[in-house]
Amino acid sequence: xxxxxxxxxxxxxxxxxxxxxxxxxxxxxxxxxxxxxxxxxxxxxxxxxxxxxxxxxxxxxxxxxxxxxxxxxxxxxxxxxxxxxxxxxxxxxxxxxxxxxxxxxxxxxxxxxxxxxxxxxxxxxxxxxxxxxxxxxxxxxxxxxxxxxxxxxxxxxxxxxxxxxxxxxxxxxxxxxxxxxxxxxxxxxxxxxxxxxxxxxxxxxxxxxxxxxxxxxxxxxxxxxxxxxxxxxxxxxxxxxxxxxxxxxxxxxxxxxxxxxxxxxxxxxxxxxxxxxxxxxxxxxxxxxxxxxxxxxxxxxxxxxxxxxxxxxxxxxxxxxxxxxxxxxxxxxxxxxxxxxxxxxxxxxxxxxxxxxxxxxxxxxxxxxxxxxxxxxxxxxxxxxxxxxxxxxxxxxxxxxxxxxxxxxxxxxxxxxxxxxxxxxxxxxxxxxxxxxxxxxxxxxxxxxxxxxxxxxxxxxxxxxxxxxxxxxxxxxxxxxxxxxxxxxxxxxxxxxxxxxxxxxxxxxxxxxxxxx
Numbered sequence: 001x002x003x004x005x006x007x008x009x010x011x012x013x014x015x016x017x018x019x020x021x022x023x024x025x026x027x028x029x030x031x032x033x034x035x036x037x038x039x040x041x042x043x044x045x046x047x048x049x050x051x052x053x054x055x056x057x058x059x060x061x062x063x064x065x066x067x068x069x070x071x072x073x074x075x076x077x078x079x080x081x082x083x084x085x086x087x088x089x090x091x092x093x094x095x096x097x098x099x100x101x102x103x104x105x106x107x108x109x110x111x112x113x114x115x116x117x118x119x120x121x122x123x124x125x126x127x128x129x130x131x132x133x134x135x136x137x138x139x140x141x142x143x144x145x146x147x148x149x150x151x152x153x154x155x156x157x158x159x160x161x162x163x164x165x166x167x168x169x170x171x172x173x174x175x176x177x178x179x180x181x182x183x184x185x186x187x188x189x190x191x192x193x194x195x196x197x198x199x200x201x202x203x204x205x206x207x208x209x210x211x212x213x214x215x216x217x218x219x220x221x222x223x224x225x226x227x228x229x230x231x232x233x234x235x236x237x238x239x240x241x242x243x244x245x246x247x248x249x250x251x252x253x254x255x256x257x258x259x260x261x262x263x264x265x266x267x268x269x270x271x272x273x274x275x276x277x278x279x280x281x282x283x284x285x286x287x288x289x290x291x292x293x294x295x296x297x298x299x300x301x302x303x304x305x306x307x308x309x310x311x312x313x314x315x316x317x318x319x320x321x322x323x324x325x326x327x328x329x330x331x332x333x334x335x336x337x338x339x340x341x342x343x344x345x346x347x348x349x350x351x352x353x354x355x356x357x358x359x360x361x362x363x364x365x366x367x368x369x370x371x372x373x374x375x376x377x378x379x380x381x382x383x384x385x386x387x388x389x390x391x392x393x394x395x396x397x398x399x400x401x402x403x404x405x406x407x408x409x410x411x412x413x414x415x416x417x418x419x420x421x422x423x424x425x426x427x428x429x430x431x432x433x434x435x436x437x438x439x440x441x442x443x444x445x446x447x448x449x450x451x452x453x454x455x456x457x458x459x460x461x462x463x464x465x466x467x468x469x470x471x472x473x474x475x476x477x478x479x480x481x482x483x484x485x486x487x488x489x490x491x492x493x494x495x496x497x498x499x500x501x502x503x504x505x506x507x508x509x510x511x512x513x514x515x516x517x
Contacts, residue, residue, distance in 0.1 A: 107341035180478075237261060267469060273305065275312070368384030393410060
């Protein structure tokens with residue numbers, strides 16, 4: 001399977017397709033080039049220009065200039081929605097091409113890349129277009145003060161917004177960071193991870209072709225500490241939306257505090273996946289595998305702690321281990337592949353290190369535990385789906401986010417104990433409950449400290465529901481009917497209609513004004 005690259009977004013550089021930065025409506029090259037590596041083969045997919053702080057400054061300046069000009073923020077919401085509609089139409093014609101590119105840069109199986117790498121962005125773009133049309137941009141307020149008055153409450157754009165996109169789901173999260181901000185009339189500087197820059201740069205081109213003014217969206221590519229850090233601290237950036245680890249999120253929050261920026265954070269997780277004793281075991285086994293193995297476990301909301309009642313623990317684990325044997329690990333470009341490679345060498349070593357830590361702390365490996373062998377695994381970054389039993393909630397593998405295909409199974413005796421274990425974590429992003437009794441599952445779900453709780457399902461992130469975390473899994477919400485709230489600010493305007501000078505509030509201080517001359 002191959003993919004071509006549009007001439008406007010990519011050029012050949014030493015025989016390899018090359019992407020440039022997108023600043024103020026133009027493609028900008030740099031002297032420093034970053035290779036984008038296929039995690040399954042270690043081959044160079046494309047190269048991309050590497051930004052430095054001067055490119056960040058140029059992008060922010062373009063975004064600020066465009067915002068202040070009013071060319072975008074004063075565009076009526078219906079016309080802003082129409083721009084998004086045109087992007088949807090163009091993106092629909094590139095699904096196969098972008099799915100292959102997504103699989104090659106992320107290691108995600110191509111059929112999953114088609115759904116998440118292109119299908120999800122399309123659905124979420126449609127949601128934001130409709131929301132832009134129906135959002136209440138201005139409403140009448142109550143009578144204010146002691147005099148006859150009229151008031152209005154307006155939703156206005158914040159200004160220059162910075163979106164920082166991680167490498168695991170670069171397409172859909174690029175949409176989350178840029179499109180609602182643009183829909184609200186803001187301008188955006190998007191900083192994409194240097195390992196997965198393709199979709200964000202393609203999106204910039206599609207938005208330009210759809211009629212977005214120059215400078216409204218800018219895309220820079222670079223590392224987090226230098227490029228991302230400079231963007232977060234930039235005094236002309238008024239809002240930062242970041243998805244990534246909790247540790248980096250803390251740093252983003254600290255850096256943003258210097259200029260009192262608004263901060264939207266979607267951070268790490270250690271999702272509890274609770275199976276009750278009346279669950280449909282066939283569905284719960286498959287659901288539990290999906291919960292921890294989506295994109296080889298490289299999802300922040302993954303269900304990496306499986307909580308099983310003692311009464312069904314052994315049977316459930318046996319079924320789960322047998323089901324894992326039916327899954328295919330292999331080339332992301334093979335439509336039959338279920339599990340692809342992990343992102344890079346550093347991620348590979350990190351995951352294997354956690355597996356060794358689990359063994360050292362006394363947990364038992366009942367599936368996987370290392371690197372797959374055989375043809376096709378001599379290159380690339382591969383980790384077997386690994387299941388630990390005998391895990392207690394104080395072990396490292398139960399407390400820290402591994403971000404890989406590793407499942408910790410914990411045994412419980414009562415629902416109260418399961419809820420206590422589930423909530424005994426600094427994270428609170430997502431969770432699930434499995435039961436044939438919806439009311440019983442709801443009672444458990446209501447007690448779990450997490451932003452999303454799924455019953456008899458997992459990873460069911462919907463564009464129609466708010467997504468975000470409790471505790472140290474983040475602040476603010478993306479998606480849902482109120483997604484534009486994060487990218488707008490309220491302004492109240494009050495008009496005195498009384499015509500009675502003596503009753504106005506300032507008369508209490510100034511007294512009755514002298515007679516008119």
